[in-house]
Amino acid sequence: MSCPCKYVFGPVPSRRLGRSLGLDLVPFKTCTFDCLYCQLGRTTDLTVKRKPYVPSQAVLEELDRYLKTGIRPDYITFSGSGEPTLNSDLGCLIAAVKRRTRIPVAVLTNASLLWKPAVRDALAAADVVLPSLSAGNSRIFHLVNRPHSDLKYGLMLEGLLKFAHQFKGKIWFEVFLLKGITSMEKEVERLAKVARKINPSRIQLNTVIRPPSDPLAKPVSTEKMRHLAFQFGRNAEILPDFHASRGSKSRTGEATGIKALLGRRPCTLSDIAQGLHISHSEALKILGKLIEQKSVVSKRQNGQAFFTTIGAQGENR
Numbered sequence: 001m002s003c004p005c006k007y008v009f010g011p012v013p014s015r016r017l018g019r020s021l022g023l024d025l026v027p028f029k030t031c032t033f034d035c036l037y038c039q040l041g042r043t044t045d046l047t048v049k050r051k052p053y054v055p056s057q058a059v060l061e062e063l064d065r066y067l068k069t070g071i072r073p074d075y076i077t078f079s080g081s082g083e084p085t086l087n088s089d090l091g092c093l094i095a096a097v098k099r100r101t102r103i104p105v106a107v108l109t110n111a112s113l114l115w116k117p118a119v120r121d122a123l124a125a126a127d128v129v130l131p132s133l134s135a136g137n138s139r140i141f142h143l144v145n146r147p148h149s150d151l152k153y154g155l156m157l158e159g160l161l162k163f164a165h166q167f168k169g170k171i172w173f174e175v176f177l178l179k180g181i182t183s184m185e186k187e188v189e190r191l192a193k194v195a196r197k198i199n200p201s202r203i204q205l206n207t208v209i210r211p212p213s214d215p216l217a218k219p220v221s222t223e224k225m226r227h228l229a230f231q232f233g234r235n236a237e238i239l240p241d242f243h244a245s246r247g248s249k250s251r252t253g254e255a256t257g258i259k260a261l262l263g264r265r266p267c268t269l270s271d272i273a274q275g276l277h278i279s280h281s282e283a284l285k286i287l288g289k290l291i292e293q294k295s296v297v298s299k300r301q302n303g304q305a306f307f308t309t310i311g312a313q314g315e316n317r
Protein backbone atom coordinates (compact mmCIF):
# COMPACT_ATOMS: atom_id res chain seq x y z
CA MET A 1 0.00 0.00 0.00
CA SER A 2 1.42 3.38 -0.94
CA CYS A 3 0.80 6.23 1.45
CA PRO A 4 -0.45 9.45 -0.12
CA CYS A 5 -0.16 10.92 3.38
CA LYS A 6 1.12 14.35 4.23
CA TYR A 7 1.44 14.04 7.99
CA VAL A 8 1.77 10.29 8.63
CA PHE A 9 4.96 8.63 7.36
CA GLY A 10 6.77 5.32 7.56
CA PRO A 11 7.00 3.12 9.45
CA VAL A 12 10.59 4.33 9.49
CA PRO A 13 13.42 2.16 10.81
CA SER A 14 14.37 3.81 14.09
CA ARG A 15 17.43 2.71 16.04
CA ARG A 16 15.60 3.56 19.25
CA LEU A 17 11.98 2.68 18.52
CA GLY A 18 12.12 -0.22 16.08
CA ARG A 19 9.49 0.30 13.37
CA SER A 20 8.15 3.73 14.11
CA LEU A 21 5.11 5.28 12.43
CA GLY A 22 5.77 9.01 12.32
CA LEU A 23 3.29 11.84 12.80
CA ASP A 24 4.71 15.10 11.54
CA LEU A 25 3.17 18.14 13.23
CA VAL A 26 5.20 21.01 11.78
CA PRO A 27 6.09 22.15 8.24
CA PHE A 28 9.51 21.10 6.95
CA LYS A 29 12.36 22.42 9.06
CA THR A 30 10.34 24.38 11.60
CA CYS A 31 12.42 24.19 14.75
CA THR A 32 13.61 26.03 17.85
CA PHE A 33 17.18 24.97 16.98
CA ASP A 34 19.40 24.86 13.90
CA CYS A 35 21.78 22.08 14.99
CA LEU A 36 25.15 21.51 13.36
CA TYR A 37 24.36 17.80 13.11
CA CYS A 38 20.78 18.06 11.81
CA GLN A 39 20.17 15.55 9.05
CA LEU A 40 17.29 17.64 7.70
CA GLY A 41 19.54 20.50 6.61
CA ARG A 42 19.44 24.10 7.86
CA THR A 43 16.40 25.33 9.80
CA THR A 44 14.31 27.58 7.56
CA ASP A 45 11.79 28.62 10.23
CA LEU A 46 13.69 29.19 13.48
CA THR A 47 10.90 29.90 15.93
CA VAL A 48 9.60 29.44 19.47
CA LYS A 49 6.02 30.25 18.53
CA ARG A 50 3.59 27.49 19.49
CA LYS A 51 0.56 27.17 17.26
CA PRO A 52 -1.47 24.52 15.39
CA TYR A 53 0.92 24.30 12.44
CA VAL A 54 -1.03 21.54 10.69
CA PRO A 55 -4.74 20.60 10.73
CA SER A 56 -5.22 18.02 13.53
CA GLN A 57 -8.27 16.56 11.84
CA ALA A 58 -6.28 15.74 8.71
CA VAL A 59 -3.52 14.11 10.81
CA LEU A 60 -6.09 11.90 12.54
CA GLU A 61 -7.86 11.00 9.29
CA GLU A 62 -4.55 9.84 7.83
CA LEU A 63 -3.81 7.86 10.99
CA ASP A 64 -7.26 6.23 10.86
CA ARG A 65 -6.59 5.17 7.27
CA TYR A 66 -3.27 3.69 8.30
CA LEU A 67 -4.69 1.85 11.32
CA LYS A 68 -7.36 0.25 9.12
CA THR A 69 -4.59 -1.61 7.26
CA GLY A 70 -3.99 -3.69 10.39
CA ILE A 71 -0.24 -3.10 10.13
CA ARG A 72 1.21 -2.61 13.59
CA PRO A 73 4.31 -0.48 14.06
CA ASP A 74 6.24 -0.73 17.35
CA TYR A 75 5.52 2.92 18.19
CA ILE A 76 3.50 5.86 16.94
CA THR A 77 6.00 8.67 17.16
CA PHE A 78 5.58 12.43 17.07
CA SER A 79 8.65 13.55 15.16
CA GLY A 80 9.53 14.48 11.59
CA SER A 81 10.36 17.79 9.98
CA GLY A 82 11.21 19.81 13.09
CA GLU A 83 10.33 20.18 16.79
CA PRO A 84 6.92 18.59 17.55
CA THR A 85 6.34 20.47 20.83
CA LEU A 86 5.98 23.65 18.75
CA ASN A 87 2.54 22.38 17.75
CA SER A 88 0.06 23.65 20.34
CA ASP A 89 -2.33 20.77 19.55
CA LEU A 90 0.21 18.13 20.59
CA GLY A 91 -1.54 17.21 23.87
CA CYS A 92 -4.96 16.80 22.19
CA LEU A 93 -3.38 14.74 19.41
CA ILE A 94 -1.63 12.39 21.85
CA ALA A 95 -4.96 11.88 23.64
CA ALA A 96 -6.73 11.26 20.31
CA VAL A 97 -4.13 8.66 19.26
CA LYS A 98 -4.49 6.88 22.60
CA ARG A 99 -8.27 6.70 22.14
CA ARG A 100 -7.73 4.94 18.80
CA THR A 101 -5.04 2.36 19.50
CA ARG A 102 -2.96 0.62 22.14
CA ILE A 103 0.22 1.10 20.13
CA PRO A 104 2.52 3.04 22.47
CA VAL A 105 3.04 6.72 21.79
CA ALA A 106 6.52 8.25 21.75
CA VAL A 107 7.60 11.87 21.37
CA LEU A 108 11.04 12.97 20.19
CA THR A 109 11.93 16.42 21.47
CA ASN A 110 14.96 18.67 21.65
CA ALA A 111 13.77 19.67 25.18
CA SER A 112 13.94 23.38 24.35
CA LEU A 113 10.36 24.19 25.38
CA LEU A 114 9.98 21.98 28.47
CA TRP A 115 10.26 25.06 30.68
CA LYS A 116 6.72 25.89 29.51
CA PRO A 117 4.10 24.23 31.76
CA ALA A 118 1.77 23.82 28.73
CA VAL A 119 4.41 21.72 26.94
CA ARG A 120 4.99 19.51 30.00
CA ASP A 121 1.21 19.03 30.29
CA ALA A 122 0.90 18.20 26.59
CA LEU A 123 3.46 15.40 26.95
CA ALA A 124 1.94 13.91 30.10
CA ALA A 125 -0.10 11.21 28.31
CA ALA A 126 2.77 9.90 26.12
CA ASP A 127 4.24 6.49 26.95
CA VAL A 128 7.82 7.44 26.18
CA VAL A 129 9.45 10.83 25.78
CA LEU A 130 12.90 11.00 24.24
CA PRO A 131 14.50 14.34 25.07
CA SER A 132 17.84 15.08 23.53
CA LEU A 133 20.77 17.07 24.91
CA SER A 134 24.02 17.83 23.15
CA ALA A 135 25.50 20.60 25.29
CA GLY A 136 26.64 20.76 28.89
CA ASN A 137 26.90 24.55 29.02
CA SER A 138 25.67 27.69 27.34
CA ARG A 139 28.72 28.16 25.09
CA ILE A 140 28.45 24.68 23.56
CA PHE A 141 24.66 25.08 23.38
CA HIS A 142 25.07 28.11 21.11
CA LEU A 143 27.84 26.49 19.07
CA VAL A 144 26.08 23.15 18.48
CA ASN A 145 22.34 23.85 18.66
CA ARG A 146 22.30 27.44 17.32
CA PRO A 147 19.03 28.10 19.20
CA HIS A 148 16.38 30.78 18.70
CA SER A 149 17.50 33.96 20.50
CA ASP A 150 14.70 33.65 23.11
CA LEU A 151 16.11 30.35 24.39
CA LYS A 152 18.51 30.23 27.31
CA TYR A 153 20.49 27.14 28.28
CA GLY A 154 19.74 27.45 32.03
CA LEU A 155 16.01 27.77 31.47
CA MET A 156 15.98 24.79 29.12
CA LEU A 157 17.79 22.64 31.67
CA GLU A 158 15.43 23.73 34.44
CA GLY A 159 12.47 22.72 32.26
CA LEU A 160 14.03 19.35 31.46
CA LEU A 161 14.56 18.58 35.15
CA LYS A 162 11.03 19.70 36.08
CA PHE A 163 9.64 17.50 33.34
CA ALA A 164 11.73 14.52 34.48
CA HIS A 165 10.34 14.83 38.01
CA GLN A 166 6.71 15.20 36.90
CA PHE A 167 6.42 12.74 34.01
CA LYS A 168 4.92 9.33 34.86
CA GLY A 169 5.93 7.55 31.64
CA LYS A 170 9.39 6.50 30.53
CA ILE A 171 12.18 8.91 29.66
CA TRP A 172 14.84 7.75 27.25
CA PHE A 173 17.45 10.46 27.38
CA GLU A 174 19.55 10.95 24.28
CA VAL A 175 23.01 12.47 24.57
CA PHE A 176 24.35 13.55 21.20
CA LEU A 177 28.14 13.68 21.01
CA LEU A 178 30.33 15.38 18.42
CA LYS A 179 34.00 14.67 17.82
CA GLY A 180 36.27 17.45 19.06
CA ILE A 181 33.34 19.47 20.46
CA THR A 182 31.62 17.35 23.12
CA SER A 183 33.63 14.15 23.08
CA MET A 184 36.21 15.39 25.60
CA GLU A 185 35.90 13.94 29.12
CA LYS A 186 35.30 17.37 30.69
CA GLU A 187 32.34 18.07 28.37
CA VAL A 188 31.01 14.53 28.73
CA GLU A 189 31.11 14.86 32.53
CA ARG A 190 28.85 17.93 32.33
CA LEU A 191 26.33 15.96 30.27
CA ALA A 192 26.63 12.96 32.60
CA LYS A 193 25.85 15.21 35.56
CA VAL A 194 22.60 16.32 33.89
CA ALA A 195 21.76 12.68 33.11
CA ARG A 196 22.24 11.71 36.77
CA LYS A 197 19.81 14.43 37.84
CA ILE A 198 17.20 13.32 35.28
CA ASN A 199 17.61 9.67 36.26
CA PRO A 200 15.98 8.39 33.03
CA SER A 201 14.99 4.77 32.29
CA ARG A 202 17.62 4.76 29.54
CA ILE A 203 20.53 6.93 28.50
CA GLN A 204 21.23 6.57 24.80
CA LEU A 205 24.47 7.88 23.38
CA ASN A 206 24.32 8.99 19.79
CA THR A 207 26.66 10.59 17.27
CA VAL A 208 26.61 11.63 13.62
CA ILE A 209 25.40 8.71 11.50
CA ARG A 210 23.61 10.44 8.63
CA PRO A 211 24.94 13.38 6.58
CA PRO A 212 24.84 16.49 8.85
CA SER A 213 23.78 20.02 7.92
CA ASP A 214 27.27 21.37 8.76
CA PRO A 215 30.61 19.65 8.01
CA LEU A 216 31.82 20.75 11.48
CA ALA A 217 29.67 17.95 12.91
CA LYS A 218 31.93 14.89 12.99
CA PRO A 219 31.15 11.44 14.40
CA VAL A 220 32.78 10.06 17.54
CA SER A 221 34.29 6.61 16.93
CA THR A 222 32.48 3.59 18.34
CA GLU A 223 35.49 2.76 20.48
CA LYS A 224 35.49 6.22 22.03
CA MET A 225 31.70 6.08 22.51
CA ARG A 226 32.11 2.80 24.41
CA HIS A 227 34.73 4.38 26.62
CA LEU A 228 32.60 7.51 27.26
CA ALA A 229 29.52 5.41 28.06
CA PHE A 230 31.12 4.43 31.39
CA GLN A 231 30.82 8.03 32.57
CA PHE A 232 27.03 7.75 32.30
CA GLY A 233 26.66 4.68 34.50
CA ARG A 234 24.92 1.36 34.16
CA ASN A 235 21.83 2.30 32.14
CA ALA A 236 23.80 4.01 29.37
CA GLU A 237 23.90 2.41 25.95
CA ILE A 238 25.26 3.28 22.55
CA LEU A 239 22.41 3.40 20.08
CA PRO A 240 22.13 0.01 18.44
CA ASP A 241 21.75 -0.75 14.77
CA PHE A 242 18.15 -1.01 13.69
CA HIS A 243 16.51 -4.43 13.63
CA ALA A 244 12.87 -4.61 12.56
CA SER A 245 10.61 -6.37 15.03
CA ARG A 246 9.79 -9.87 14.04
CA GLY A 247 6.35 -10.85 12.94
CA SER A 248 5.09 -7.37 12.11
CA LYS A 249 3.19 -7.16 8.90
CA SER A 250 4.39 -4.67 6.35
CA ARG A 251 3.43 -2.35 3.57
CA THR A 252 4.72 -3.03 0.13
CA GLY A 253 7.54 -0.86 -1.11
CA GLU A 254 6.21 1.61 -3.56
CA ALA A 255 7.92 4.72 -4.81
CA THR A 256 5.65 7.08 -2.88
CA GLY A 257 6.34 5.25 0.39
CA ILE A 258 10.09 5.45 -0.20
CA LYS A 259 9.88 9.12 -1.15
CA ALA A 260 7.83 9.92 1.98
CA LEU A 261 10.45 8.13 4.08
CA LEU A 262 13.43 9.83 2.43
CA GLY A 263 11.75 13.22 2.61
CA ARG A 264 12.05 13.06 6.42
CA ARG A 265 15.43 11.40 6.85
CA PRO A 266 18.29 10.10 4.73
CA CYS A 267 18.33 6.28 4.77
CA THR A 268 20.64 3.51 3.67
CA LEU A 269 19.39 0.76 1.39
CA SER A 270 19.04 -1.51 4.45
CA ASP A 271 17.06 1.15 6.35
CA ILE A 272 14.58 1.34 3.47
CA ALA A 273 14.31 -2.42 3.03
CA GLN A 274 13.89 -3.08 6.76
CA GLY A 275 11.62 -0.12 7.45
CA LEU A 276 9.23 -0.95 4.64
CA HIS A 277 9.76 -4.72 4.84
CA ILE A 278 10.80 -5.16 1.23
CA SER A 279 13.79 -6.93 -0.25
CA HIS A 280 17.03 -5.07 -0.93
CA SER A 281 16.66 -5.72 -4.65
CA GLU A 282 13.09 -4.37 -4.69
CA ALA A 283 14.22 -1.24 -2.83
CA LEU A 284 17.16 -0.86 -5.19
CA LYS A 285 14.96 -1.17 -8.26
CA ILE A 286 12.62 1.58 -7.05
CA LEU A 287 15.54 3.77 -5.96
CA GLY A 288 17.08 3.42 -9.41
CA LYS A 289 13.91 4.76 -10.98
CA LEU A 290 13.67 7.64 -8.49
CA ILE A 291 17.31 8.58 -9.13
CA GLU A 292 16.66 8.48 -12.88
CA GLN A 293 13.66 10.80 -12.36
CA LYS A 294 15.98 13.08 -10.36
CA SER A 295 13.74 12.95 -7.29
CA VAL A 296 16.29 11.07 -5.13
CA VAL A 297 20.07 11.44 -4.77
CA SER A 298 22.68 9.45 -2.86
CA LYS A 299 25.34 10.89 -0.54
CA ARG A 300 28.22 9.22 1.30
CA GLN A 301 28.75 9.51 5.06
CA ASN A 302 31.27 7.37 7.00
CA GLY A 303 31.73 5.17 3.96
CA GLN A 304 28.00 4.39 3.69
CA ALA A 305 25.61 5.49 0.95
CA PHE A 306 22.53 7.39 2.16
CA PHE A 307 19.58 8.19 -0.08
CA THR A 308 17.59 11.38 0.27
CA THR A 309 14.98 13.28 -1.70
CA ILE A 310 15.99 16.36 -3.66
CA GLY A 311 14.90 19.53 -1.89
CA ALA A 312 14.96 17.91 1.55
CA GLN A 313 18.32 16.69 2.78
CA GLY A 314 16.44 14.56 4.72
CA GLU A 315 15.69 11.70 13.42
CA ASN A 316 18.97 12.44 14.41
CA ARG A 317 16.42 12.77 17.09
Ligand code: SF4
Pocket residue numbers: 031032033034035037038039040043081082083110316317
Ligand atom coordinates in the same frame (compact mmCIF):
# COMPACT_ATOMS: atom_id res chain seq x y z
S1 SF4 B 1 18.47 17.99 14.98
FE1 SF4 B 1 16.38 18.18 15.73
S2 SF4 B 1 16.48 19.92 17.14
FE2 SF4 B 1 18.29 20.06 15.86
S3 SF4 B 1 17.68 21.41 14.15
FE3 SF4 B 1 17.32 19.28 13.50
S4 SF4 B 1 15.17 18.93 13.96
FE4 SF4 B 1 15.80 20.74 15.15
